[in-house]
Amino acid sequence: MSAAGNPAPRQYEEVSSPKFFLVVSGGNGAVMRTHGLIREAIANYINIDPTTFTLGTPPTAANGSSPTLWLAADIPDPLAQGIVDARILSSTNTTLYTLPYNMPVIGFVGVFAGFTLPNTAMGANTARDLIGTTVQANNEISQFVQTHHDAFGPQVSSGEAWGAFLASITVHGIVLIVNDTNTVAWRLHVTPPTNNRDSWSQLRRLFGKLQIMTALYGTARLQRAFKCRICPSIDHPTPLCPLPDLPGWLGPTPATIAALEDASRAAASKAQEQMRLNTADGAGGSNARPGAGRGQGSFDGKARRGGKAKRGGDFKGKGKRRERDDFL
Known part of the structure; x- marks a missing residue:
């Protein structure tokens, strides 16, 4: 699973460690409710008072579907590391995905589609060879890799870094439903040559320019990255999320995530309308918190309790709902 790594908001830099991020599945529109659910889930997992740690409130997502990063701090180091190592805290009300504060660059490049190869080990090997040969010939x-290879260490030469990068190319098949037809695509992973996120993004854009033309297996290009609405991954669409198939899973599924997001959108709309009314009523002497509703977020140590998230609904996952970001 490849998570989408986002840079930390500036206001979080001054918060002392240990600290880590949480992604809340199903949308974050009901801020007060989400605060309570996060505190409850963490407190139950490590058996502490839910009022003793601090949560950063991210900006309210207008559409209720953005996997916004919540910052958790003021948890003793061993307990904080235990939460990060757990990766997933799932309950009937919410699902939390933990991410380290300094998230490493993940080597998922994207998904190549267009080859007429079977979803077998032989097909994966052929796809890897075709992609690798094209990459090797791309100046x-x-x-770029020979210039930006800091992740390999100072003792590794440009040529050695390039060789190690080519050797790290791996592909894995994934079956997508496009126009009601099963189509095999190939998820491409490499060892990131750089730890710099901007440089890594530039390298992925270079991969996005590739067009691999073959006489036997068709023509393939890198597609837009996915954005799973159940987990924070970009290497699969929502209907193919593997987490709901785990034994004992209590979190959202492709059939319920849409209803959770609808409830979150409604909560976000209501919260924004209330903020607008508060701002209008308090003009000239408002007690409203600065930055609320303007993409700033906040960091607040006060515990908030909330109700249960709404569940239910339906989701049609056959490529008809756009849930991917432009690759280029």
């Missing part, structure tokens, strides 16, 4: 990618 832009070669020069």
Whole structure:
């Protein structure tokens, strides 16, 4: 599973460690309710008072579907590390995904589609060889990797870094439903040559320019990255999320995530309308918190309790709902 790594908001830099991020599945529109659910889930997992740690409130998502990062701090180091190592805290009311504060660059490049190869080990090997040969012959990618190879260490030469990068290319098949037809695509992973996020994004854009033309297996190009609405991954669409198939899973599923997001959108709309009314009523002497509703977020140590998230609904996952970000 490849998580989407986002840079930390500036206001979080001054918060002392240990600290880590949480992604809340199903949308974050009901801020007060989400605060309570997060505190309850963490307190139950490590058996502490839910009022003793601090939560950062991210900006309210207008559409209720954005996997916004919540910052958790003021938890003793061993307990904080235990939460991060757990990765997933799932309950009937919410599902939390833990991410380290300094998230590493993940080597997922994207999904190549267009080859007429079977979803077998032989098909994966052929796809890897076709992609690897094209990458090796691409001067832009070669020069970029040989220039930006800090992740391999100072003792590794440009040529050695390039060789290690090519050797790290792996692909895994995934079956997508496009126009009601099963289509095999290939998820491409490499060892990131750089730890710099901006450089990594530039390298992925270079991969996005590739067009792999073959006489036997068709023509393939890198597709837009996915954005799973159940977990914070970008290497699969929502209907193919593997987490709901785990034994004992209590979190959202492809059939229920839409209803959770609808409830979150409604809560976000209500919260924004209330903020607008508060701002209008308090003009000239408002007690409203600065930055609320303007993409700033806040960091607040006060515990908040809330109700249960709404569940139910339906989801049609056959490629008809756009849930991917532009690759280029």
